[in-house]
Amino acid sequence: MKIDDQWAEARVEATRDLSATVREFTLRPAAGVAPWNVGSHLRVRLSADGQDLLRSYSLVGLPQDSVRDGVYRIAVKRVDPSRGGSRCMWRLSAGAVLRIAGPDNHFELPLAAPFTLLVAGGIGITPMLGMALTLARRGTPVRMLYAARSPDELVYADRLRAALGDRLATFTDAEGTRIDLDAEIAALPAGAQMLVCGPAPLLQGAQSAWQRADRPTTALRFETFGSGGLKGAEPFWVQVGGQKDGRMAARIEVPADRSLLQVLAEHGIDTMSDCERGECGLCVVDVLALEGEIDHRDVFFSAEEKCANRRLCACVSRVRGGGVVVDTGYRPDPN
Ligand code: FES
Numbered sequence: 031m032k033i034d035d036q037w038a039e040a041r042v043e044a045t046r047d048l049s050a051t052v053r054e055f056t057l058r059p060a061a062g063v064a065p066w067n068v069g070s071h072l073r074v075r076l077s078a079d080g081q082d083l084l085r086s087y088s089l090v091g092l093p094q095d096s097v098r099d100g101v102y103r104i105a106v107k108r109v110d111p112s113r114g115g116s117r118c119m120w121r122l123s124a125g126a127v128l129r130i131a132g133p134d135n136h137f138e139l140p141l142a143a144p145f146t147l148l149v150a151g152g153i154g155i156t157p158m159l160g161m162a163l164t165l166a167r168r169g170t171p172v173r174m175l176y177a178a179r180s181p182d183e184l185v186y187a188d189r190l191r192a193a194l195g196d197r198l199a200t201f202t203d204a205e206g207t208r209i210d211l212d213a214e215i216a217a218l219p220a221g222a223q224m225l226v227c228g229p230a231p232l233l234q235g236a237q238s239a240w241q242r243a244d245r246p247t248t249a250l251r252f253e254t255f256g257s258g259g260l261k262g263a264e265p266f267w268v269q270v271g272g273q274k275d276g277r278m279a280a281r282i283e284v285p286a287d288r289s290l291l292q293v294l295a296e297h298g299i300d301t302m303s304d305c306e307r308g309e310c311g312l313c314v315v316d317v318l319a320l321e322g323e324i325d326h327r328d329v330f331f332s333a334e335e336k337c338a339n340r341r342l343c344a345c346v347s348r349v350r351g352g353g354v355v356v357d358t359g360y361r362p363d364p365n
């Protein structure tokens with residue numbers, strides 16, 4: 031069950047390939063653009079193979095440009111294998127009509143910090159572009175670290191370089207350059223904040239480095255896109271226990287390209303969700319038994335909680351080498 035279902039129509043006005051794997055979509059909402067601030071995202075309702083899919087995409091660029099032009103811009107990475115969202119988005123061309131909700135913001139940029147370090151990995155650049163441009167325009171001290179697999183995947187780098195100059199540092203796997211988070215954090219002045227958006231390994235590394243430096247947790251903010259884990263996705267089974275009569279439901283297969291949350295919903299097992307990116311914790315289920323290992327892909331649980339394997343985020347986390355018995359808290363109506 032998805033909370034908040036305020037959906038409106040938006041038309042795809044244009045698409046633009048920023049790289050071989052990242053496409054920007056310009057969306058013109060029928061009801062006009064609502065005011066938003068950097069870090070905001072849109073929720074998009076898609077349909078693939080008869081399934082309803084809900085995805086969140088960060089708004090790209092500056093809010094004032096969006097409002098002036100009457101459009102939202104999002105950028106979507108083509109993911110292989112896709113859980114459905116990116117495949118669906120990449121099929122859309124100009125003229126297509128989407129259902130959207132929002133914008134909402136769970137990743138606000140505090141403007142009072144004396145210094146801001148922005149860290150973006152891959153498609154995690156999407157909310158960070160507007161943040162970097164905003165801070166640069168305000169003359170607020172900022173440094174940005176931007177990592178991608180290859181130089182051509184550093185989308186929006188030209189725009190960032192024009193705004194930030196040598197305050198932008200880029201890193202690519204292809205060139206063998208990596209962000210040294212410990213050194214970057216050590217160089218920050220007191221009171222600095224760090225905002226991070228990227229895949230789970232980058233976020234986990236940033237959280238650990240921030241803790242090692244004994245920096246205040248309130249000065250670290252992050253957002254993920256919840257699709258990538260440390261290991262590849264593989265199918266696993268799930269069984270829903272915890273029924274009032276002690277019965278156990280039949281095992282259900284979770285394919286490699288579907289999330290546990292999607293599969294539970296498809297089988298009529300209602301589970302709360304919101305972000306679907308492993309951040310909010312609304313989709314958490316209890317683990318009653320486990321075969322294999324849990325690939326925790328969320329940033330909601332602490333490292334200790336992940337080690338304990340007592341709960342998992344159904345929207346992003348998976349099992350490798352077997353399956354899991356969960357209690358969703360869902361109790362079907364006996365009538
Ligand atoms: S829906 Fe937010 S963590 Fe799963």
